[in-house]
Amino acid sequence: MYRYDEFDATFVAERVKQFRGQVERRLAGELGEDEFRPLRLQNGLYLQLHAYMLRIAVPYGVLSSKQLRKLAFIARRYDKGFGHFTTRQNIQFNWPELVDVPDILDHLASVEMHAIQTSGNCIRNVTADHFAGVAPDEIEDPRVWAEIIRQWSTLHPEFAFLPRKFKIAVTGASHDRAAVKFHDIGLKMVKNEAGEIGFEVIVGGGMGRTPAIGPTIRGFLPKQHLLSYLEAVLRVYNLLGRRDNLYKARIKILVAATGTQEFARLVEEEWARIKDGALTLPAEEVARIERYFQPPAYEKLPAISTELETAKRGDATFARWLKANTHAHKVDGYSIVTISLKPEGGAPGDASADQMDLIADLADEYSFKELRVTHHQNLVLPNVRKQDLYALWQRLAAVRLANPNVGFLTDIIACPGLDYCNLANARSIPIAQRLSRRFNDFQRLEEIGELRLNISGCINACGHHHAGNIGILGVDKQGEEFYQITLGGSSKDDSSIGKIIGPAFAIDQVADAVENIVNVYLEKRTGQDERFLETFRRVGIDPFKEKVYGNSQARRPAAE
């Protein structure tokens, strides 16, 4: 993984010192909250319902065991003993005191971490495929490019006050695991006819109030021009993006209003002026970054592990976990393991300090000291020998971290919701908890198969409800929490935005509604290999509507 050199270390130390000064000025009353706000936000510090919330960047989801242990330490010392992994591969702490935040940032700097640009109207922490570097379907490692973007965007002087926040995601694989079409800029590594590798550039996707699947504005961008092209997109957006209305300020609105073709023309026009200048990436610089992402010292192992085959036959519980939570690795004899942070009755993405320490130990023992954070709010051990899987599973099972539900209905994405967030209209966590209890039968989950269920506590869609096969959106109706359900969303290669099924549900009706939806799917599917999404696309929304509202069980909200 990337390691700071003396320059990066100096920079982060300077940033902490600067923020310490800003906090001192705030505490001394020299800075008003209005002036302090953008400063703290660009260091990931939000003022939430009950306290400050600190969002720490996990660049493109890559984490070392040493870093995870430091996060556990911060959780214990400055928080209430846990942290929350987010849909942008970051981690949030919900209870820090303002006066402690500079110290927390110092601790983070000691393990080459920071909270820079995890908030604010700037280029946010870049995300990437959580299986980067280990996936068998990869064309090229996206971490190299995510790191190059991270450095370029860090304290970019021109783009610190954009019309709105700006999110970039990169994938280097043929299957999209980074939801690139739902980002302000999505970069997908592709091969052109000449066999060269470059980027397909997708601009103007997003969730929020106006969900949009981003259109491609350039089919192939040579790699050395990545930064000049990004700079051109950002400049066009900075100048032309709307600033009169918060809800219309994202680049997706500009792209839609300008038209994809005209927007692309504006970008190309700006790019032509700067493309061969100082932003051109020399091959040595790319090679320098690539060296940080060299594969670890893999052993030469047979593709099939006899130990694993024996364990699998002897232990059905293990076999179930193996099927759901491990994934094919590009190197023979290795597996990718997802550790589900979605236990029955838990808050999706939460991990306690003890769990973090234990998972860090497991990464040391079994996965070359490295981990990943997924945008599904789980953790990944990317490099586990197949022969070690049974032992690893036993260690996880002993602390209830072996939930075999990855990719299933209870692998729920959820934002913190009204329990923490001051933007939320409704709580998300209790819905996730109820559903995880209702569907806590793993045999049944397997029977239902792949089903993505996402929950957002408000229209800002941090819980990606638009992209859920089943999406749940919390709304406030005259002071009461209601939940709107959408069907048919997806953030994979077959991206789509969910459709609203009908009037919203009261909190105690949501689990029944989901149960009905699942039953319609089971009844209508052609077989177990037809996924929920495929059945939905084939039969449409009506059968689901009829079942869910047929007996008019749903209380209609007073004002729709």
Place this chain on the structure above:
Amino acid sequence: MAILKHGALQPNDWLTVADDAALPEGKPAVVSLDRWLKERDTLIGRNTPIGVKLKSDQSPVALKEDLERLALIVLEFPKFTDGRGYSHARTLRQRLGYKGELRASGQVLRDQYLFMDRCGIDSIEIADEAKVDGYLESLGEFSIWYQPAADRRPTVRALRAAKRTEPSGGSAVVRESVAASWAY
């Protein structure tokens, strides 16, 4: 309103003139873009330094043909959250090659000054003169720069390249790679 320029507070020699007011005799004056476009020929003939003030939604490209005649361009930041001025500044300096004074006016806070400086703004209006030390301090808060901009600070790439070739290359290499990092 005092002016902070090149590391020191300076009196403001420029008078900002409303569109319907007469220009002061023999004094440097700043007019709006609208007035400049309307009265360009008269204003050029005036033989006294003249400047133009741009609102944040006005593109400096409108001044493309006139840059050598202007001694000052003022970029307005109506709110500090309106970041268009940063792009205007880089456009003026790096695309259009404007060499005169480039000033930020409006809500120019201490923690924006460094970004402005990097984008090529070389003077700012300060509402509270007592805070000038903080503004100056802010320029020294960082020594590492991750991207080329309109300033002459060496980028981290240049520093890394120089370090790689040291000690044989020495300071000549630093100078060379720094110069390359400016060529935007």
